[in-house]
Amino acid sequence: MVALNTENPPGNEMALAPFIGEALRKTGMDVLIDEYALGRANVVAKFHNGASPVFALNTHIDTVPAGDGWTKDPFSLTQEGDTLFGRGTCDCKGSLASMLEAVRILMASPESWSGTLLAVFVGDEEVASAGARHYARDCGKIDYVIVGEPTSNTVFSAHKGSLRPVVEITGVTAHSGTPELGRNAIYDAAIVTGAVKKHHEDVIRSITHPLVGNASLCITRVSGGKADNVVPDRCELLLDRRLVPGECEESAKADIINLLSGLEQSHGIKARVTAYKPTTGGATQTDLNNAVVQASLTEAEACGVSKPGPYGFQGACDLVHFREAGASGVVIGPGDLSYAHKPDEFVTIPELTNAVKIYVGIVRRLMPSSNVQANT
Structure with missing residues (x-):
């Protein structure tokens, strides 16, 4: 995924969308590659596994431009010990990789959860959130969402918005x-x-x-x-x-x-x-007592995050668009935000694997298997 360049501008998420789509299809999900503008795409996958709730895993496909100052090839994944370098490893192809693995695990054991699982990977988060806005206009009911952004696997339940006159x-x-x-x-x-x-x-x-x-x-x-x-x-x-x-x-x-x-x-x-x-959008928050916030804090702590939160982003992200569509949500992902958008951006393998565990744990906690019905 690092090798498939999705720098924004221009974005060109279609360079990576088929790869993501195929990975999701292999798990058994129904997949739509939605090219909402030339070269710009969302990948939306769905699997109905019994009664509600509807739970979405979301992150973005685009990255910021590589820029100068790299000591490694930004579009060739470089591993040094447990550390992976490359543009997007932290923001946000690390979250994307962990979410794809979480989907694979959940789809391999549908008896362990009940509801409708969505994987919503969008374009243009780094500029104007055109992908998330496009999706949210007609997405239907969503109860919970996890938005993948580099938070060192801590839980963020609020973020700022931006306005640029x-x-x-x-x-x-x-x-x-x-x-x-x-x-x-x-x-x-x-x-x-x-x-x-x-x-x-x-x-x-x-x-x-x-x-x-x-x-x-x-x-x-x-x-x-x-x-x-x-x-x-x-x-x-x-x-x-x-x-x-x-x-x-x-x-x-x-x-x-x-x-x-x-x-x-x-x-x-x-x-x-x-x-x-254009900007990513407005500010939002999910109440501390909401089930998704509490489940996220519990799962993050269980995976060794010593101070799981909740915290708030100084910047903006796509959570606001899911919140405006009616979902309660949090922002969680592998990678340290202070290294995002910089040369020699990186993420560690332990962070990636812990993110998978956290995502799977939250989904199972909020989509209990006792309600599993026959697949439709």
């Missing part, structure tokens, strides 16, 4: 020899920048959540100017707003628009949101 500041162009005849959009952008920083410090960072910490607002990109000798009449800023569970995207959007409106009133600055760049 593009803000355009407009001025008046002029010759740079007579700047007083224009209005410099970059100077106005500097005032906007200061206001954004102050708003984060005074307001946004006081919005907190016990698992994921504080919300945030910052500027991550700036561009402006069109010639060396022209006063710029346009400057563009990209804002990054991180939301915590309980926050609403629409309220966050309104807050930013109000901030910009206040600057127009106080400074005459013309600034507006022109677009929102």
Whole structure:
């Protein structure tokens, strides 16, 4: 799977989807390879084994680009002792491998569980979650989900969301020899920048959540100017707003628009949101007392995870889309998040095997075999 390049952009999950599909078919599951856009694919497998619940194992097929700085070939799995190196080993083909093995074990002993098992492996998590959004629009009822991400096999029950507004500041162009005849959009952008920083410090960072910490607002990109000798009449800023569970995207959007409106009133600055760049999605959480959280904590601890959680992701992932579809869920997977997206990314074999045990244990705990009925 490491050798089949699914860097995103462009994604090209179709390079790996047939391999995943065949592995799932061999277990006896019904498999759909859903190419929802050219070269972009989800792999969705299903097996009905008696009465409810419906339980999904999910992770993503795409990886971030390999980039520079590797001491090993990023697309050739390299083993050194118990450590496996390669792009995606940690994020998230390690989780994918462990989930495929968990499915194989569960399908080999259907008498040990009852319900409907789903394996949902999606595209585009690293950019805009197009695969998860596409699946969740018409996925039907799901009771529980485990989302595979590198958590060192600890249990994460909440994650932040992200919102990225593009803000355009407009001025008046002029010759740079007579700047007083224009209005410099970059100077106005500097005032906007200061206001954004102050708003984060005074307001946004006081919005907190016990698992994921504080919300945030910052500027991550700036561009402006069109010639060396022209006063710029346009400057563009990209804002990054991180939301915590309980926050609403629409309220966050309104807050930013109000901030910009206040600057127009106080400074005459013309600034507006022109677009929102695609992101993974909003924030979410599953209640600590939910059965899937409690089962996950129990199974992780049984596999030797000394401090199983629950914790909260500082970033975003696809859990939110399953939660919006009605599922209760957690995020668990092999690999250390601090090594994801970096050169010489790695995962260890013990983490992979423990993840398999945890996944299988959670499924069996929440899908007890006493309810097994004849397969249909």
